[in-house]
Amino acid sequence: MKLRKTIGITVLPFTAALALAGCAAEKKSAGADEGAAPAASSKERYATLLDDKVKALTKALPATEVKLDSGITVPFKEGEKLRVAFVGYGKGYDYSKPEYAAAKEQAAALGMELEEFDPSGDAQKQVAQMQDIMASGKYNAVVAFPLSPDLTCDLMTRQMPRKGIITAAIGSPACTTSDTPGVVTTVADTGYTDYVYTEWAKEIAATQKTGGKAILLVGPQLDYSAKLAAKAAEAVFKEKGIELLDVLYTDFTQPDSLQKTQNALQRHADATLIASAFPEGTQASISAVRLAGRQGKVSVFDFGANEQALKAIEEGTVAGSTPFYSYTKVKTALQALHLARHGQKVDAYYGYSGHAPESMRPADAKIMFVNKDNVKAFKEQVAE
Numbered sequence: 063m064k065l066r067k068t069i070g071i072t073v074l075p076f077t078a079a080l081a082l083a084g085c086a087a088e089k090k091s092a093g094a095d096e097g098a099a100p101a102a103s104s105k106e107r108y109a110t111l112l113d114d115k116v117k118a119l120t121k122a123l124p125a126t127e128v129k130l131d132s133g134i135t136v137p138f139k140e141g142e143k144l145r146v147a148f149v150g151y152g153k154g155y156d157y158s159k160p161e162y163a164a165a166k167e168q169a170a171a172l173g174m175e176l177e178e179f180d181p182s183g184d185a186q187k188q189v190a191q192m193q194d195i196m197a198s199g200k201y202n203a204v205v206a207f208p209l210s211p212d213l214t215c216d217l218m219t220r221q222m223p224r225k226g227i228i229t230a231a232i233g234s235p236a237c238t239t240s241d242t243p244g245v246v247t248t249v250a251d252t253g254y255t256d257y258v259y260t261e262w263a264k265e266i267a268a269t270q271k272t273g274g275k276a277i278l279l280v281g282p283q284l285d286y287s288a289k290l291a292a293k294a295a296e297a298v299f300k301e302k303g304i305e306l307l308d309v310l311y312t313d314f315t316q317p318d319s320l321q322k323t324q325n326a327l328q329r330h331a332d333a334t335l336i337a338s339a340f341p342e343g344t345q346a347s348i349s350a351v352r353l354a355g356r357q358g359k360v361s362v363f364d365f366g367a368n369e370q371a372l373k374a375i376e377e378g379t380v381a382g383s384t385p386f387y388s389y390t391k392v393k394t395a396l397q398a399l400h401l402a403r404h405g406q407k408v409d410a411y412y413g414y415s416g417h418a419p420e421s422m423r424p425a426d427a428k429i430m431f432v433n434k435d436n437v438k439a440f441k442e443q444v445a446e
Contacts, residue, residue: 219244319346
């Protein structure tokens with residue numbers, strides 16, 4: 063995903079009252095123990111590129127107009143809080159649980175009102191929720207993970223702003239193109255950015271001293287992140303002399319991943335590594351390697367760097383990982399809306415989840431790659 067253009071958001075003095083339509087919207091609330099995130103016990107955990115700008119703001123909410131690059135203007139009265147509808151990927155995934163934790167905690171920290179919606183990874187359900195949100199008249203801001211940019215583009219870039227709702231996309235862009243002028247900002251997931259997958263594949267290739275033979279584990283064939291991971295791995299491995307034996311497309315679940323990985327290991331007795339582009343695939347790969355009796359012969363690489371993966375790196379069953387930063391991307395999106403509401407200029411795009419560079423990342427590295435040498439520092443200072 064190549065979204066490098068910076069588009070300013072201009073905020074002008076308030077000139078008109080905010081008008082929203084009225085109807086009921088479905089409210090979703092997480093349980094107290096749902097999607098719990100570790101306490102931010104270090105300055106680097108959840109550190110974003112916008113932290114300093116947010117700290118410099120005054121608490122007063124001025125009367126403003128947020129003028130979008132699409133030409134639509136969204137007005138705010140003096141003292142009017144952001145009332146945010148958060149529509150994440152879905153609550154039933156390890157990957158997305160931190161999204162909901164971040165939405166709840168960071169909205170409270172920024173003085174926003176927030177309600178959660180759970181599309182359960184279903185694009186049609188998400189569109190229906192967005193339509194209800196827009197029609198309800200209850201919200202003046204939306205943060206959403208567009209599950210199908212074909213379906214969300216017009217909603218987030220034109221329809222919502224015209225109803226007085228400013229929007230931010232997390233994970234992937236709201237449209238199939240990089241041009242989304244009606245959206246305040248897009249905060250791209252590390253797992254939805256092409257250069258991150260390319261650097262991830264390079265880090266994996268660097269561990270193979272005499273070439274290698276790889277199996278790649280990704281999500282569904284039509285999933286955007288699966289396409290990016292497959293394209294990057296194919297190009298990098300070919301350049302580095304690693305043979306890509308198989309690309310396994312899965313439904314993102316551990317049972318499906320386990321079955322397909324076991325079958326692949328039977329087909330490819332000469333495989334030397336498995337690269338999994340999602341956490342459930344990593345756990346399935348660890349099991350498949352163990353059940354095949356090929357520990358020490360097949361290295362497993364992860365994408366996500368969740369708690370299970372970091373423990374596996376310490377134990378030696380996973381060789382390395384790149385983090386998702388699911389929590390940080392939501393924090394960055396909310397901060398961007400908060401800054402725009404205060405009359406501040408924000409970028410149209412923040413890559414790498416908006417995360418600030420990690421102190422343990424080598425100076426010449428474009429991404430964080432966690433391995434046995436830095437996993438302790440990463441866990442203590444950065445891990446989400």
